[in-house]
Amino acid sequence: MAAARGQRGGDRDVPAAPNAAEVTMPIPPISDAPMQRARAIPEAAVARLAVYLRVLSGMAEQGIVTLSSEELAAAAGVNSAKLRKDLSYIGSYGTRGVGYEVSVLVDQIERILGLTRSHSVAVVGIGNLGHALANYGGFPSRGFPVAALFDVDPDLVGVPVGGLPVSHIDDIPRICTEREISIGVIATPPAAAQAVCDRLVAGGVASIVNFAPVVLQVPDHVEVRKVDLAVELQILSFHVARRADSMNVNGSALGNVDGVVIGR
Amino acid sequence: MAAARGQRGGDRDVPAAPNAAEVTMPIPPISDAPMQRARAIPEAAVARLAVYLRVLSGMAEQGIVTLSSEELAAAAGVNSAKLRKDLSYIGSYGTRGVGYEVSVLVDQIERILGLTRSHSVAVVGIGNLGHALANYGGFPSRGFPVAALFDVDPDLVGVPVGGLPVSHIDDIPRICTEREISIGVIATPPAAAQAVCDRLVAGGVASIVNFAPVVLQVPDHVEVRKVDLAVELQILSFHVARRADSMNVNGSALGNVDGVVIGR
DNA sequence: GCGACTTTGTGCATTCGTTCACAAGTGGCT
């Protein structure tokens, strides 16, 4: 039964077709090519642009006015060629022989990332994690005001968290529509995540960040980014194991109990 | 001054060389090829294996014994060809015409991910997020016991959180070495992250998960996975803006105020 | 035992992303 697909942000992977239809165009043989179909920015580049933006904001605060791709690249932890190519996707805002003006880059990246308008966020599941998210000041200050909180627990409903009262999950569709929520954050136990996700979608939310360790099934027009701590830890574990293996010239993997890892 | 690189997990990107030296081997012309040098598993596949593992664990609990690549792929939200290729990196454990045995896959994936031994975790920065992490039961139960907590705040030092007393950050190197911490989780304010990271590295920690919105500079042998909420939100914002743009056949982007997005 | 059917495992083409390396601009200095 071909089950719904969706689930954009695999983990550290960059899925291909965003919308299926419309983006790919298998048979464009003759036809008129009207305009260059808004050059696509590689998914991976978008993620890095967000990082550049933060680094640049920090630099702006330090009063830095101009910098070279080499400097920005070092600060962002990437290769300078990659950085220049990333920036080239959004236009040509540098000056050869000089570098980039910080404020110009900030403006342009914000424009591309759609940060010129703010995007209201709803957090669902006000437990340990949900509390942390609701109280976190870093979102509102960056154009992502937390405009709704939801939980199923009657003891929580009505209680203000981070200055905003918690609503009941039954009201998700109505309130999300009313408050024009554009991003939903799921921080419920795994078992509840799919149901919560469905309600968010019913409320018109097309962008979701999911902290629950489950794979959400969503319609095509909805984008899900997964944040999965357990997966992160397991990836690290994999690399640790790998490193240990490659040192295993003489076997005895289990004998190696004195866990000091290269002390430095 | 070539500044330190490092910073493994860009975001949604899959950096190439894990260890630089040792992994690639430019000139293996004649020489004896003893064994096939542990075929490399693509970085992106590793992340998915962790997801398959969780899905499989869930299935095992439901009493499912056998399943096909198609079924597992649907449950994990990926294409079945990709799933089979991912599994093929770790060996051939399926039966043609039948499928895979859940318990076999679970064992094999755990083996590959290095989950046969447990990896002690230290959390640094016991604030909102740190508390949530320290109290979270999902890590210990999956082979990642939280074995140390650190903070700079004197009021917190000594206080037990999730059953474990908080230690002072000055003791990071000593305690990490003593307790054989293999993974460090940074949940401090951004300004403190680099210093904390340095101490973890000094304590022999070679794997780090960083929640602070800063780019950490680490030596080559240390792997950093970044978890960056703000970046996730901005990526979603980008796609929202993009969708809005592509609908803009007749302009008036700002006029579209009745946020209902295809309600469904 | 045999043939029909199912599902794996993988070679291959393709698409996506990174890196190299250099021509083309820019500003400053003489």
Place this chain on the structure above:
DNA sequence: AGCCACTTGTGAACGAATGCACAAAGTCGC
């Protein structure tokens, strides 16, 4: 005015990851 040092922007080569499609390998019913 001309030259030089510097830095961008990008074409092109490379490499990684994805998806297709099918042969190989197995099961099941008879």
